[in-house]
Amino acid sequence: MTTTEPNQSDLAAEQLRDAMVQHLIELGAARDPRVIAAFRAVLRHLATPDVDVAKAYDAEFAAVTKTDATGVDISSVSAARVQAMQIEQARIQPGMTILEIGSGGPNAAYLAEMVGADGRVITMDIDPDVTARATGFLQAAGYRNVTVLTADAENGAPDQGPFDRIVVTVQAADIPPAWMHQLKEGGRLIVPLRMRGMTRTVAFVREGDRLVSDGFELCGFVPMQGAGENRVRLAVLHDVEDEEIALRLDGHPEPDARALAEALHSPRATVWSGVTLGGSESNEHLDLWLTTALDNLPLMAAKPGARKRGLVTSASPLGVPTLVDGGSLAYRTVRATDAEDRYELGAIGHGPHGRGLAERLASEIRTWDREHRNDQARIEVHPAGTPDDRIPAGRRIERRHTRITITWP
Structure with missing residues (x-):
């Protein structure tokens, strides 16, 4: 029986990955042992072959992978710290079905590690260049329980749901009805929501026809494209x-x-x-x-x-x-x-x-x-057209699909 010894570059990547995970723990971005294990397992540097391996394992580094004609970033592999933060917010359990909106590769792999062999991950993006890159990475990294779709996420993925969790990795100014309808009751939607210019990755829980926040974190993401595009x-x-x-x-x-x-x-x-x-x-x-x-x-x-x-x-x-x-x-x-x-x-x-x-x-x-000072705001999302008397008093943000409110204790 022969064995293959890991080469020096593999050992170096493993050491860098371990150092990144330790940094995520120290930052408080990765706390759940299962999240920590997922970040130890994924070879994220394979998704950005043009980036130095040490940079790929910098917990704060977001690799921009595409810009538009004006130089605005429109696709990236998010920083590991932000990815860990969102996955912690999602509270994923083995066997769940997850929809990721905004592909890149590594994040879908982390989600696949979290749901295990009995779970499913569907990752989608409007840009075929992005989904082709994600597909190549996931195949090279050996993930078989991830489905990659090229489509406008405004309509979600109706043939693949309903979903236990939806994790959005692009900045959104609105919540399309499809996301609400395809999320199970009690399911969690993690979305970098822009409210009056300020973006927070919000953990929402579905309660009937509304979403109610269960915590949020400061973040920055590339903006949504397609039908849901709404830039500042x-x-x-x-x-x-x-x-x-x-x-x-x-x-x-x-x-x-x-x-x-x-x-x-x-x-x-x-x-x-x-x-x-x-x-x-x-x-x-x-x-x-x-x-x-x-x-x-x-x-x-x-x-x-x-x-x-x-x-x-x-x-x-x-x-x-x-x-x-x-x-x-x-x-x-x-x-x-x-x-x-x-x-x-x-x-x-x-x-x-x-x-x-x-x-x-x-x-x-x-x-x-x-x-x-010791309070956290409550953010609710109601369908557009919801009467005022069904919406809490507070700061209201009117979007095409929704009425968003920010209230304080």
């Missing part, structure tokens, strides 16, 4: 290379971009809230509170060059909540405090009403700290 619009305020500043509009009123551009070059008014965060604390619940409480609060995206030049003091790839009123604006910011690894929240305003807007933003930060 940009209102450019500063258009200098490497210093671009723009507002991301998602149902917000059309701003006076010219006046706001002038305001950005006017003296700033700074208001501090007295509320502090630890260095490892996330702003995700605060920002969701702000968009619940304030009407015209788009996100301001700014390149690092804009901050370096002093045009803005905060720049985030996900955008910074910015209160807008006519030709004035105010955005959330932070500063270091005397306490180690602790930062104070505040607001910076520009324009004729900049100080008033900054004071209002700081006031809502204090309200969040006083009344909701």
Whole structure:
């Protein structure tokens, strides 16, 4: 009997995979022993042969696999941390039938590990290049309980359901009726849902004709394509290379971009809230509170060059909540405090009403700290046309298929 010794590249990949899993455990992204085992098993580097193996096993690295004609990312293999986070949210059991919307390969393999030999995974994508790549990876990695479909996920996969779980790996602004109808009662839908510009991967549970949140996490995903495509619009305020500043509009009123551009070059008014965060604390619940409480609060995206030049003091790839009123604006910011690894929240305003807007933003930060800091919002999704008296009071987001509400205890 002969045995085949693993070669050096296989051993190196295994060591990198073990290190990635250990990092996922330390981050708290992978907690369930079955999730940990799944991430130890999948040879994710086979899905991105053009990427350095060490990079493929970087827990925070998302490999962009396709861009559109304008350079916007439209397909990727998500970072392992985000994949683990979503799979933890899904609470998958052996023998389940899972629909994955947005293919790539490795995530379907993780799902296949979770459901086991008696379960099924259906992964679908609108782009034949993506599904061809996913098919090649799954065959090379030896997964036989995964079906790959090339189709617009707006209609789900009616011939393959109903599903115990639906895991969406692209940013969605709406929930198509097919996803609800093909999900079993009590089933879980995990979806990166964009609400007023802010994206959270939400774990929803189906309760009759509505979806009710059971937790959410901060995330970033490439946008949905096809019939469900609904991208944010940009209102450019500063258009200098490497210093671009723009507002991301998602149902917000059309701003006076010219006046706001002038305001950005006017003296700033700074208001501090007295509320502090630890260095490892996330702003995700605060920002969701702000968009619940304030009407015209788009996100301001700014390149690092804009901050370096002093045009803005905060720049985030996900955008910074910015209160807008006519030709004035105010955005959330932070500063270091005397306490180690602790930062104070505040607001910076520009324009004729900049100080008033900054004071209002700081006031809502204090309200969040006083009344909701230890709370998590409840997000519900109801079919479009649901009467107001059947929907909870709170921030309502009207989409083509659904009425989404954000409420707080």
